[in-house]
Amino acid sequence: MLTISTQDFNRLVTFMKGSYGIDLSKKQQLIVGRLSRTIAEMGFSTFTEYVDHILNKKNPQDIEVLINKLTTNYTFFMREKTHFDFFQKTILPWLEQTKKNKVLSIWSAGCSSGEEPYTISMILKEYFGGRYGSWDTRVLATDISQRVLGTAQNAVYEEESLKDLPAGWAKKYFRKSKDTGLYTVSPDIKANVIFRTFNLMDPIQFRLKFDVIFCRNVMIYFDGPTKDALVNRFFNATVPGGYLLIGHSEGLNKANNPYDYIMPATYRKKL
Numbered sequence: 174m175l176t177i178s179t180q181d182f183n184r185l186v187t188f189m190k191g192s193y194g195i196d197l198s199k200k201q202q203l204i205v206g207r208l209s210r211t212i213a214e215m216g217f218s219t220f221t222e223y224v225d226h227i228l229n230k231k232n233p234q235d236i237e238v239l240i241n242k243l244t245t246n247y248t249f250f251m252r253e254k255t256h257f258d259f260f261q262k263t264i265l266p267w268l269e270q271t272k273k274n275k276v277l278s279i280w281s282a283g284c285s286s287g288e289e290p291y292t293i294s295m296i297l298k299e300y301f302g303g304r305y306g307s308w309d310t311r312v313l314a315t316d317i318s319q320r321v322l323g324t325a326q327n328a329v330y331e332e333e334s335l336k337d338l339p340a341g342w343a344k345k346y347f348r349k350s351k352d353t354g355l356y357t358v359s360p361d362i363k364a365n366v367i368f369r370t371f372n373l374m375d376p377i378q379f380r381l382k383f384d385v386i387f388c389r390n391v392m393i394y395f396d397g398p399t400k401d402a403l404v405n406r407f408f409n410a411t412v413p414g415g416y417l418l419i420g421h422s423e424g425l426n427k428a429n430n431p432y433d434y435i436m437p438a439t440y441r442k443k444l
């Protein structure tokens with residue numbers, strides 16, 4: 174295992190926080206533990222050489238490896254089900270009543286390998302049923318990691334990831350391969366999700382404001398000011414009455430939060 178000097182540690186922490194919002198200030202051991210092998214595989218013999226390389230070259234592939242090593246992409250279908258119940262029983266009926274143009278604008282921000290936006294897509298299909306065809310229900314799904322977006326677009330999953338879906342959905346919304354036992358998301362559910370690379374530190378400049386933003390289990394890596402600033406950018410990109418859903422283990426700073434609190438991990442912009 175390599176060692177990292179205070180100076181190299183601080184250089185890396187400052188870069189990751191400034192560019193990606195990821196707060197590693199208390200993660201010195203994690204950095205050494207998770208990066209030592211990668212650094213050796215890249216042909217460097219010290220952290221100083223590696224940090225110099227990252228900061229000077231800013232090579233997107235190397236930075237992505239760095240982010241992937243230090244954060245988690247863990248996710249599964251129907252994760253934190255209370256949100257999806259609320260989405261189906263409260264948010265969608267409100268949207269159906271109020272959206273005269275029948276265009277929805279839903280964002281899965283930090284979508285990882287796609288389980289979250291595909292779950293949303295399945296719920297949209299369930300909710301609208303026969304009315305589905307007359308609505309534009311496309312879901313925008315973004316992540317900083319090309320690797321997870323590749324998996325998302327591939328849309329092939331292990332059975333384990335589907336275990337929290339309601340009975341019958343695996344059959345209804347996936348095709349199971351007899352050879353591999355893996356499940357592929359059905360074409361209509363897949364076609365309803367648009368995947369894009371997006372760094373949540375960047376200005377939010379999408380064409381439409383959002384009715385619902387799912388940003389769950391992403392801000393865990395961000396420190397208070399970074400999180401506050403992102404929540405404010407989300408707020409400006411939310412329609413009046415629109416929702417922000419965050420992970421149930423995450424909290425928002427009460428003093429600086431422009432949304433109204435609705436229930437745990439669920440916030441709404443005033444109508």
Ligand SMILES: C[S@@+](CC[C@H](N)C(=O)[O-])C[C@H]1O[C@@H](n2cnc3c(N)ncnc32)[C@H](O)[C@@H]1O
Nearest residue numbers: 193245247248283285317318372373389390391
């Ligand atoms: C644990 S996953 C969350 C997946 C899903 N939202 C869920 O709740 O299951 C966190 C994701 O956030 C992404 N992420 C971390 N920092 C990011 C940033 N600055 N911009 C965009 N995505 C980021 C990671 O790449 C990872 O895929």
